[in-house]
Amino acid sequence: MFVNLVFLTLVGVTFVMVYASRVHWSIPLAFLATVPILFTISTVLSRRVKVIQKVIVAETTALAGATTESLRNIELVKSLGLAKQEELRLNATTDKILRLELRKVRYIRSISFVQGTAVNFIRTCILLLMLYLIFQREMSVGQFFALLFYSFFIFGPMQELGNVVNIFRETEASLANFDAIFRIPVDPKPRDPVAIDDLRELSFTGVSFTHATGSTPALADVSFSARRGETLAFVGPSGAGKTTLVKLLVGLYRPSHGAILYNQVSNERVDLDRFRERIGFVTQDAQLFSGSIRENLLFVRPSATDAQCLDVLRRAAAQSLLGRAEQGLDTVIGEGGMKISGGEKQRLSIARALLREPQLLVFDEATSSLDSLTEEEISRTMRDVTATADVITVLIAHRLSTVLHADRIFVLERGRIVEEGCHDDLLARKGLYYAMWRQQVGERRTVTAAPLAPGRTPLPSGAIAG
Numbered sequence: 185m186f187v188n189l190v191f192l193t194l195v196g197v198t199f200v201m202v203y204a205s206r207v208h209w210s211i212p213l214a215f216l217a218t219v220p221i222l223f224t225i226s227t228v229l230s231r232r233v234k235v236i237q238k239v240i241v242a243e244t245t246a247l248a249g250a251t252t253e254s255l256r257n258i259e260l261v262k263s264l265g266l267a268k269q270e271e272l273r274l275n276a277t278t279d280k281i282l283r284l285e286l287r288k289v290r291y292i293r294s295i296s297f298v299q300g301t302a303v304n305f306i307r308t309c310i311l312l313l314m315l316y317l318i319f320q321r322e323m324s325v326g327q328f329f330a331l332l333f334y335s336f337f338i339f340g341p342m343q344e345l346g347n348v349v350n351i352f353r354e355t356e357a358s359l360a361n362f363d364a365i366f367r368i369p370v371d372p373k374p375r376d377p378v379a380i381d382d383l384r385e386l387s388f389t390g391v392s393f394t395h396a397t398g399s400t401p402a403l404a405d406v407s408f409s410a411r412r413g414e415t416l417a418f419v420g421p422s423g424a425g426k427t428t429l430v431k432l433l434v435g436l437y438r439p440s441h442g443a444i445l446y447n448q449v450s451n452e453r454v455d456l457d458r459f460r461e462r463i464g465f466v467t468q469d470a471q472l473f474s475g476s477i478r479e480n481l482l483f484v485r486p487s488a489t490d491a492q493c494l495d496v497l498r499r500a501a502a503q504s505l506l507g508r509a510e511q512g513l514d515t516v517i518g519e520g521g522m523k524i525s526g527g528e529k530q531r532l533s534i535a536r537a538l539l540r541e542p543q544l545l546v547f548d549e550a551t552s553s554l555d556s557l558t559e560e561e562i563s564r565t566m567r568d569v570t571a572t573a574d575v576i577t578v579l580i581a582h583r584l585s586t587v588l589h590a591d592r593i594f595v596l597e598r599g600r601i602v603e604e605g606c607h608d609d610l611l612a613r614k615g616l617y618y619a620m621w622r623q624q625v626g627e628r629r630t631v632t633a634a635p636l637a638p639g640r641t642p643l644p645s646g647a648i649a650g
Contacts, residue, residue, distance in 0.1 A: 185351065189344050196337030203334065207327050208317055211310070215338060218306045222342050225302055226349040229295045233350055236288045238357035240281060247277045292350050303339050310335065377455035380446045383462060383543040386410050386433075386576055390442035393428055402428040403599045405442070408592075410576045412543070417579040417587035419617070420596035426580045429596070430548050433578065434463055464537030464575075468549035470529035474518035477509060480532060485539050492539065500535035501565045502528065530562050534569065545570070548580045560585075584621050593617070 197215070204211040254261060254270045261270055314331060317323045387409035394401045403425045410416050418426050431437045432444060435456040444451040446459065472480050481493045493513055497506060505528045509515035517524055517532075524532070537545060547566060563586045570577040570589070581587050588607050595603035595610065595617045603615050610617035 186348050189341050189348055193338070193341035196334075196341060200331070200334045200338055204331060207323050207331065210313065210317075211331065214310045214313055215335075218303075218310075218339070218342060221306065222299065222302060223349075225299060226295070229298060230349050230353040232291060233288060233295075233353040234356050236284060236291065237354045238360075240284045240288070241357045241361065243277060243281050243284065247274065247281065250274060250277065288354075295350060296347070303342065307335065307339055371456075374453045374455070376453070377458075378449050378453050379455050380449065380459045380462070383446060383459075383576065384412050385445075385447055386544065387445045387448075388432075388442065389445060391432065391439045391444060392441040393432060393437055394440050395428075401440070401599050403432070403439075406599075406601055407442075408594060408601070408604075410578070412574055412576055414592070415570050415577040415579065415590045417581060417590035417593045418596055419581055419584060419587060419593060419620070421620070422582070423598075424596035425599040426596060427548070428599075430546060430578075430580055433544075433546065434460060434465065461540070462543040464540050464542030464545040466530070466533050466537050466545075466547045470526075470533035472518060472529060472532065474516075474520070476511075476514050476516050476521075477505070477532070478513040480517070481513075481536050481539055484536050488539055493535075496535040496538040497532075499538055499569060500531045501561070501568070502531040502535055504528070505531065527562060531565060534562075534565060538569065543575055545575045545577045546580070547578070549582060562586075584617075584624055595620075 200215060201212045204215065251274060254274065261267055311332070314323065314328050318325060318328055388406050391403060391406045392401050393403045406425075406429065408416065418429060420426060428437065432439060435451065435454075438451070446454050473483065477497075478490070478493060481496070482488055490513060494506075497503070505524060506512065509522060515522055566579070566586065567589045579587050579590055584607075587593055591606070592604060593607060593610060594601050595615070597616055603610055603613065603617050605613070611621060
């Protein structure tokens with residue numbers, strides 16, 4: 185719009201100015217005086233449009249976020265009978281946006297009225313000037329009517345130019361957000377990145393990390409090392425820094441102090457994008473997609489064959505999932521497909537991680553959201569996987585029963601490693617790990633000793649405690 189109007193305006197102004205200068209020197213000056221007057225009026229009055237539009241953009245963004253959250257948690261909303269409440273909340277935000285839009289429209293119409301009045305006033309002044317020149321016999325009646333008609337090539341586009349300013353003010357708020365996105369610093373890349381295609385050793389050396397909004401370090405002076413074939417576990421109470429350690433491990437965070445070494449190469453020099461291709465990651469909430477079992481597996485390795493997919497499913501002990509799948513790997517899961525349990529989701533997530541043939545396998549609270557029996561089955565699967573795979577395995581856990589087989593267990597408290605050793609050694613020290621173990625074993629014994637409902641068969645001895 186800006187290009188089209190400016191081009192038409194320049195052509196019209198050039199033609200009229202050349203002709204008007206040949207009629208009388210004062211007429212081009214009168215036409216040129218209209219430009220700064222209209223530009224000043226449009227610029228000053230349209231500033232408020234930017235303020236209103238900025239609020240509209242913010243409210244629209246909030247509405248989109250609120251709607252997404254409501255739909256994502258639709259089962260909770262409907263289960264608690266909160267559908268009407270959510271409807272009223274979303275409608276209130278929509279009504280607020282509507283009121284702002286109407287307020288903006290009224291203000292823009294007011295600006296258009298002022299601009300139109302100014303254009304007509306200036307045109308009338310120029311008309312009076314030309315009539316005066318006719319009476320002074322400095323221009324003919326024919327020249328008067330010619331300039332009168334030619335003036336439409338100037339005043340029409342100039343009035344539209346005010347609308348361009350208004351549109352720019354409306355988009356300026358969105359452009360500011362767009363510019364803010366591009367101003368976000370990108371992840372720094374090393375100039376000569378070192379490719380880690382065969383991870384043999386991993387170590388943290390005095391690593392500390394503080395979040396941008398935090399006042400105290402999330403991790404402080406953490407040091408450890410691991411080699412291929414070893415299994416390391418990190419345990420501790422909530423807020424001890426376990427999740428932060430995982431994000432540092434896979435390169436999502438950069439340490440504030442210290443260094444992370446991959447094959448004795450600092451993380452500052454490693455090609456992290458290529459290194460992440462050798463990471464298998466199993467999280468607390470298995471992130472699966474609506475699609476077939478094959479599509480969920482091939483997401484991490486599109487070139488994998490059906491034989492490789494079946495092999496990792498077998499290694500992840502997902503035979504029960506395949507047994508229920510009527511179409512095998514082509515069976516659709518998720519929305520509109522076969523429903524799978526939490527344990528089956530985790531097994532499929534483990535199979536997906538194994539399909540990458542990782543050299544670093546990370547289990548981040550992989551069993552914390554499962555019941556005790558399923559937890560024991562998944563823990564057994566994790567033990568089998570780590571025993572047969574030549575990888576560095578890192579376990580992040582809150583439940584200590586899932587890390588008993590680890591070669592070394594690190595106990596985190598307030599971002600620091602306070603204890604280190606195998607399960608039996610840590611129990612013998614009777615420190616924080618011992619206290620956590622007693623608490624969890626006590627809870628399990630309480631569950632085991634609870635009276636059974638009529639008709640229920642008691643579980644075999646040790647089924648829950650593992």
